[in-house]
Amino acid sequence: MTKIQEVAAALGVSVATVSRAMSGKPGVSDAVRARVRLLADELNYLPSRSASALATGRTLTIGVVTPYIARWYFGHLISAIESSFTAAGYDLLLYNVSSENARSRFFQTLPVRKRVDALVVLLLPDDNEAAALRTLGIPVATVGSQQEGFISVGIDDVRTAEVAVQHLINLGHRRIAMIGEGFGVVPLQFVAPVDRQIGYYNALRAADIDVNPELEQNGEFTMQGGEEAMNRLLAARERPTAVFAQSDEMAIGALRSIRRHGLSVPGDISIIGIDDHEMSGMVGLTTMAQSLPAMGSSLAQAILEHLENPAAEVSPHTELPTRLVVRETTGSVRTFATGSLQEDS
Amino acid sequence: MTKIQEVAAALGVSVATVSRAMSGKPGVSDAVRARVRLLADELNYLPSRSASALATGRTLTIGVVTPYIARWYFGHLISAIESSFTAAGYDLLLYNVSSENARSRFFQTLPVRKRVDALVVLLLPDDNEAAALRTLGIPVATVGSQQEGFISVGIDDVRTAEVAVQHLINLGHRRIAMIGEGFGVVPLQFVAPVDRQIGYYNALRAADIDVNPELEQNGEFTMQGGEEAMNRLLAARERPTAVFAQSDEMAIGALRSIRRHGLSVPGDISIIGIDDHEMSGMVGLTTMAQSLPAMGSSLAQAILEHLENPAAEVSPHTELPTRLVVRETTGSVRTFATGSLQEDS
DNA sequence: TTCATTTACGCAAACGCTTACGTTGCAGAT
DNA sequence: ATCTGCAACGTAAGCGTTTGCGTAAATGAA
Numbered sequence: 001m002t003k004i005q006e007v008a009a010a011l012g013v014s015v016a017t018v019s020r021a022m023s024g025k026p027g028v029s030d031a032v033r034a035r036v037r038l039l040a041d042e043l044n045y046l047p048s049r050s051a052s053a054l055a056t057g058r059t060l061t062i063g064v065v066t067p068y069i070a071r072w073y074f075g076h077l078i079s080a081i082e083s084s085f086t087a088a089g090y091d092l093l094l095y096n097v098s099s100e101n102a103r104s105r106f107f108q109t110l111p112v113r114k115r116v117d118a119l120v121v122l123l124l125p126d127d128n129e130a131a132a133l134r135t136l137g138i139p140v141a142t143v144g145s146q147q148e149g150f151i152s153v154g155i156d157d158v159r160t161a162e163v164a165v166q167h168l169i170n171l172g173h174r175r176i177a178m179i180g181e182g183f184g185v186v187p188l189q190f191v192a193p194v195d196r197q198i199g200y201y202n203a204l205r206a207a208d209i210d211v212n213p214e215l216e217q218n219g220e221f222t223m224q225g226g227e228e229a230m231n232r233l234l235a236a237r238e239r240p241t242a243v244f245a246q247s248d249e250m251a252i253g254a255l256r257s258i259r260r261h262g263l264s265v266p267g268d269i270s271i272i273g274i275d276d277h278e279m280s281g282m283v284g285l286t287t288m289a290q291s292l293p294a295m296g297s298s299l300a301q302a303i304l305e306h307l308e309n310p311a312a313e314v315s316p317h318t319e320l321p322t323r324l325v326v327r328e329t330t331g332s333v334r335t336f337a338t339g340s341l342q343e344d345s
Numbered sequence: 346m347t348k349i350q351e352v353a354a355a356l357g358v359s360v361a362t363v364s365r366a367m368s369g370k371p372g373v374s375d376a377v378r379a380r381v382r383l384l385a386d387e388l389n390y391l392p393s394r395s396a397s398a399l400a401t402g403r404t405l406t407i408g409v410v411t412p413y414i415a416r417w418y419f420g421h422l423i424s425a426i427e428s429s430f431t432a433a434g435y436d437l438l439l440y441n442v443s444s445e446n447a448r449s450r451f452f453q454t455l456p457v458r459k460r461v462d463a464l465v466v467l468l469l470p471d472d473n474e475a476a477a478l479r480t481l482g483i484p485v486a487t488v489g490s491q492q493e494g495f496i497s498v499g500i501d502d503v504r505t506a507e508v509a510v511q512h513l514i515n516l517g518h519r520r521i522a523m524i525g526e527g528f529g530v531v532p533l534q535f536v537a538p539v540d541r542q543i544g545y546y547n548a549l550r551a552a553d554i555d556v557n558p559e560l561e562q563n564g565e566f567t568m569q570g571g572e573e574a575m576n577r578l579l580a581a582r583e584r585p586t587a588v589f590a591q592s593d594e595m596a597i598g599a600l601r602s603i604r605r606h607g608l609s610v611p612g613d614i615s616i617i618g619i620d621d622h623e624m625s626g627m628v629g630l631t632t633m634a635q636s637l638p639a640m641g642s643s644l645a646q647a648i649l650e651h652l653e654n655p656a657a658e659v660s661p662h663t664e665l666p667t668r669l670v671v672r673e674t675t676g677s678v679r680t681f682a683t684g685s686l687q688e689d690s
Numbered sequence: 691t692t693c694a695t696t697t698a699c700g701c702a703a704a705c706g707c708t709t710a711c712g713t714t715g716c717a718g719a720t
Numbered sequence: 721a722t723c724t725g726c727a728a729c730g731t732a733a734g735c736g737t738t739t740g741c742g743t744a745a746a747t748g749a750a
Contacts, residue, residue, distance in 0.1 A: 016708080046454070046459065050705085054396050054706080070420035076415045082439060096431070223627060358700085395737090401737080
């Protein structure tokens with residue numbers, strides 16, 4: 001491993017000059033800089049990250065804390081974040097805190113201290129965890145939730161859900177189920193389910209439709225969960241004519257349940273999701289599309305700006321658009337539908 | 346950020362003692378060690394990774410180079426690798442080289458130099474890339490391919506494919522299609538497709554079935570690709586009675602194609618995949634299960650052993666088992682099948 | 691008791707960079 | 721001709737650890 005001294009010696013200049021030449025700092029003539037750079041990769045010299053981190057205090061590394069890697073949403077998000085940061089010369093340190101155990105250990109020991117220049121948090125920190133993060137003294141960014149002192153990006157979950165449900169209402173549906181997560185039972189892990197639930201209520205209220213708790217089922221944000229949730233909905237006394245699923249994966253699971261029951265989509269039941277999962281195009285799922293690449297790069301940009309200019313106040317929250325993608329799983333409510341529907345319309 | 350000096354001063358001992366006490370090295374009495382440790386997390390002192398990396402030359406970091414993060418196989422693998430390494434006190438540095446551009450840049454500059462203690466490579470390096478990796482002077486591990494000088498783990502792709510195809514043959518099928526990738530067209534990215542193809546040929550040959558190039562379709566290892574591949578197979582003059590898909594995702598895509606054509610599974614066509622994807626349970630796909638968690642932890646163990654004891658010769662390759670999981674997508678060939686089949690049987 | 695050995699600890703030199711400050715040389719102003 | 725200013729470069733002091741070596745005290749053997 002060649003070090004800075006060797007390239008300096010080989011060129012008859014000081015190590016300071018080499019350092020300046022490599023890092024693009026002023027104080028070196030163009031001629032010398034060129035010769036240094038040339039010789040550097042001839043000797044394949046690369047400054048030691050540890051040494052320069054020690055000298056400067058900057059690690060050129062970004063930490064990412066995530067509850068999942070293998071799930072669609074997180075995988076795509078991490079992927080997008082990674083590409084933005086590597087493009088800017090930063091490396092990505094990945095912390096997967098899947099278990100409750102790993103999570104509490106992470107926040108207690110905070111292994112990212114002195115290791116990263118900024119931290120991206122893909123889970124929803126509670127108050128204690130947020131406080132711990134603030135002690136880091138580095139920019140912290142969250143996705144999908146806004147917290148005092150943190151950079152954040154996300155979509156407008158309330159509005160997105162409203163538009164989705166409104167789309168169903170526009171098609172004449174009034175008996176609209178929701179497949180989501182939590183519903184007051186599970187300890188709050190993400191805000192999205194709550195906000196999307198609110199959006200669902202908003203849309204119903206605006207159309208003078210009564211909320212019916214029977215129509216809200218927990219799909220655990222997985223295909224499997226979505227299928228089971230739909231099974232429960234279909235087993236109920238009065239079936240919905242439309243379903244708003246808080247994620248495409250749950251929607252696809254629901255789709256499967258519906259077809260297994262011998263019902264047709266959208267003939268018997270309409271269904272809409274959120275995400276625009278790759279699979280959604282395949283199965284023709286109507287959905288509210290969000291762009292994870294955009295979210296990742298926007299997050300990275302905000303952090304990078306903050307790192308370049310810590311003084312400047314960056315806008316703390318960026319909201320990304322979602323858009324309705326109408327495919328084949330939503331259609332007008334049947335006019336010859338069941339009794340309860342005819343009463344409504 | 347408190348440093349080692351401060352805790353040393355606060356305790357009236359030397360920094361050397363604190364260092365030894367923290368790292369568990371001998372030369373410190375138990376009493377002092379305990380007091381140091383106590384005070385350390387009272388002042389929440391954490392040794393600077395940069396500084397200790399500079400001093401020791403070890404970074405306590407593992408690099409992972411992957412072509413994808415968001416895909417099922419890679420996501421699960423990375424997840425497993427991460428958990429094994431964090432358990433051992435190592436951090437994970439993630440390099441996503443999705444584009445050809447990023448890939449060549451990665452191997453030219455080798456940004457992992459002096460940054461990681463070992464490297465996990467999830468893509469198949471060509472000879473030049475392998476040579477570059479060898480210059481790193483650190484343990485390098487690959488998944489799914491064996492190369493001179495690298496640690497590796499993987500399944501027996503040939504055998505796995507053989508068992509899968511044999512399963513179809515045992516059910517009486519003789520017109521067996523394969524959905525895979527490459528087939529000599531695409532530049533070789535992974536060895537799995539090639540080995541699985543060989544296994545497919547082996548099984549056919551053992552049963553005296555002629556190979557028919559028309560029955561080999563490229564599914565690009567995606568659901569979408571699998572669906573399109575199946576579409577092509579169904580458009581052919583003579584349809585297969587069974588399909589061996591080299592991955593579950595392609596199998597599920599194929600399943601979708603078959604059903605869209607109004608055919609039944611396994612009534613008209615049987616289908617088997619490889620992976621045991623979560624979705625496979627849902628859709629009842631027969632498959633060859635492999636365990637990515639096992640693969641990840643086995644890989645991590647091999648690397649960790651090598652790091653602890655660089656002299657000792659670790660077994661370079663670990664092969665993990667796969668097993669046939671019979672579900673509902675494979676069944677006996679119809680006796681009242683098409684002409685060509687009756688000739689065969 | 692004396693000497694040899696071990697144990698517990700401190701000193702200080704690395705580790706490979708960055709950067710404040712000092713020095714030199716040269717162009718331009720006077 | 722002298723002076724000022726600036727660009728280009730060198731010197732050396734850190735950055736926060738680890739660890740070889742030295743030393744003092746404690747232990748054991750004789």
